[in-house]
Amino acid sequence: MSATADVCVVIPAAGLGERLGLAQPKAFVGINNWSLLSLTIKRVLEIQRVGHLIIAVPADFKNEALDHIDRAMRESNKKIPVDVVAGGITRTESVKNSLLALDQLDSYVLVHDAARPFVPAEVFNSVINKLDQGFKVVVPVIPVSDTIKTVNEKDEVINTLDRSQLKAVQTPQGFARDVLSEIYATSNLKPTTDDAGLAEIAGINVSTINGSVESFKITTPFDLEMATSFMNRKQNGK
Ligand code: C5P
Numbered sequence: 001m002s003a004t005a006d007v008c009v010v011i012p013a014a015g016l017g018e019r020l021g022l023a024q025p026k027a028f029v030g031i032n033n034w035s036l037l038s039l040t041i042k043r044v045l046e047i048q049r050v051g052h053l054i055i056a057v058p059a060d061f062k063n064e065a066l067d068h069i070d071r072a073m074r075e076s077n078k079k080i081p082v083d084v085v086a087g088g089i090t091r092t093e094s095v096k097n098s099l100l101a102l103d104q105l106d107s108y109v110l111v112h113d114a115a116r117p118f119v120p121a122e123v124f125n126s127v128i129n130k131l132d133q134g135f136k137v138v139v140p141v142i143p144v145s146d147t148i149k150t151v152n153e154k155d156e157v158i159n160t161l162d163r164s165q166l167k168a169v170q171t172p173q174g175f176a177r178d179v180l181s182e183i184y185a186t187s188n189l190k191p192t193t194d195d196a197g198l199a200e201i202a203g204i205n206v207s208t209i210n211g212s213v214e215s216f217k218i219t220t221p222f223d224l225e226m227a228t229s230f231m232n233r234k235q236n237g238k
Contacts (some may be wrong), residue, residue: 006052014087140211
């Protein structure tokens with residue numbers, strides 16, 4: 001491993017994926033014979049600076065996860081240290097448990113959802129470049145194409161938000177290691193849907209880079225169908 005392999009990637013993969021409606025947890029669902037987890041690991045292994053992986057999975061899937069990790073590493077022809085930890089009830093708890101496995105050598109931590117297997121390598125590298133420039137928290141964003149309205153519990157529209165100021169936020173979300181450890185060390189940790197949300201609560205500046213439409217998150221059966229077509233199209237070189 002190179003001396004500069006100082007980036008740790010945390011992969012929260014402990015969600016049950018109830019909206020997919022399948023028997024196994026979402027990260028273990030397959031597309032063309034590859035689980036979302038192994039596809040995500042293969043992508044992460046393409047990033048040279050990554051020297052450590054921490055993966056949070058449902059407690060009773062730790063052994064199965066090792067098989068998926070092995071397969072991804074054999075296919076990538078790259079082996080780096082991996083810690084597999086038991087996730088929690090919320091994503092926030094899964095990331096918190098993962099951070100207990102951080103190593104002294106990890107300067108930056110990038111948290112990336114197992115449910116976004118097609119994230120381009122350039123997005124990882126852009127996050128790392130911005131951290132290299134001294135930014136402490138960096139997230140990929142893309143413009144929103146729909147008009148966004150807030151709606152009350154009676155299904156009535158309250159107002160329309162100014163779309164020019166709205167962005168959809170993706171992963172990998174990058175952090176200077178100490179900043180991430182500190183925001184997750186708070187005792188009354190409030191579950192958030194992303195990690196940068198905790199930095200915002202702590203009053204820490206969050207910077208952005210351009211994300212990618214290819215980093216779409218697989219949540220519903222329709223997303224899984226889209227993911228399969230997308231993978232087939234890429235394999236055919238289109
Ligand atoms: O549920 P959602 O799609 O937002 O989850 C995003 C990522 O967080 C997924 O990769 C999922 O496996 C992970 N997660 C987790 N622990 C949970 C819930 C979600 O690691 N308790």
